[in-house]
Amino acid sequence: xxxxxxxxxxxxxxxxxxxxxxCEQNLNHDAMYWYRQDPGQGLRLIYYSQIVxxxxxxxxxxxxxxxREKKESFPLTVTSAQKNPTAFYxxxxxxxxxxxxxxxxxxxxxx
Amino acid sequence: GQQLNQSPQSMFxxxxxxxxxxxxxxxxxxxxxxxxxxPGEGPVLLIALYKAGELTSNGRLTAQFGITxxxxxxxxxxxxxxxxxxxxxxxxxYLYNQxxxxxxxxxxxxxxxx
Numbered sequence: 001x002x003x004x005x006x007x008x009x010x011x012x013x014x015x016x017x018x019x020x021x022x023c024e025q026n027l028n029h030d031a032m033y034w035y036r037q038d039p040g041q042g043l044r045l046i047y048y049s050q051i052v053x054x055x056x057x058x059x060x061x062x063x064x065x066x067x068r069e070k071k072e073s074f075p076l077t078v079t080s081a082q083k084n085p086t087a088f089y090x091x092x093x094x095x096x097x098x099x100x101x102x103x104x105x106x107x108x109x110x111x
Numbered sequence: 112g113q114q115l116n117q118s119p120q121s122m123f124x125x126x127x128x129x130x131x132x133x134x135x136x137x138x139x140x141x142x143x144x145x146x147x148x149x150p151g152e153g154p155v156l157l158i159a160l161y162k163a164g165e166l167t168s169n170g171r172l173t174a175q176f177g178i179t180x181x182x183x184x185x186x187x188x189x190x191x192x193x194x195x196x197x198x199x200x201x202x203x204x205y206l207y208n209q210x211x212x213x214x215x216x217x218x219x220x221x222x223x224x225x
Contacts, residue, residue, distance in 0.1 A: 004153075006153075031211075033212070033213075040220075041217075042199065042215050042216065042217045042218050043154075043199070043215045045212055045213075048212055050211075058212070088151075090153050090154070092153075097142075097159075098142050098144070098203035098211055098213065099142075099144060099156060099159050100144075100201075100213055101156065102146075102153035102154045102155070103153050104152055104153050105151070105152065105153045107151070
């Protein structure tokens with residue numbers, strides 16, 4: 001089956017620790033995106049990548065880092081510099097159109 | 112910056128009623144997308160619109176791309192309990208030398224009473 005996978009579904013970390021969220025897609029899409037969603041809020045763009053080995057900051061990139069070494073993978077690291085990391089994180093990808101397809105999300109809770 | 116104004120923010124309706132929500136922008140869009148998000152899940156694409164004036168249906172859902180290209184509407188007919196969720200509109204925004212990204216509305220939260 002083609003799609004986007006995010007793992008794990010739930011993640012707990014202690015304050016001050018870095019944590020990496022996984023996003024993999026087998027849709028052969030060039031572009032990938034990371035969003036953050038807080039309760040009752042819309043989607044805010046963290047980082048996006050139009051092509052392998054290239055990425056751009058979104059609207060709320062501070063405290064986050066990404067890499068795009070492979071077309072299929074776009075991991076997001078939430079660093080200790082992110083002041084309020086507890087949130088629902090969504091990964092998406094898009095191909096030749098603007099339509100983005102989302103993964104199931106990872107809920108990160110920092111204790 | 113770019114933003115989409117989506118309304119209403121929330122709706123509480125009775126099962127069987129029709130629902131209408133809309134999205135407006137100060138800028139022109141070439142594509143309008145409508146997504147639904149169930150609690151704790153990622154958004155799922157419902158309808159994609161690519162042409163001004165286009166009217167597209169997906170089961171009980173109908174969406175329209177406004178003639179001015181600055182708005183879009185989503186209607187749900189004969190609502191059922193599984194229609195509960197948050198509905199988002201989205202449109203692409205391009206930055207010079209940085210490719211495209213989607214701008215999202217703030218969402219319409221739909222509650223359906225059986």
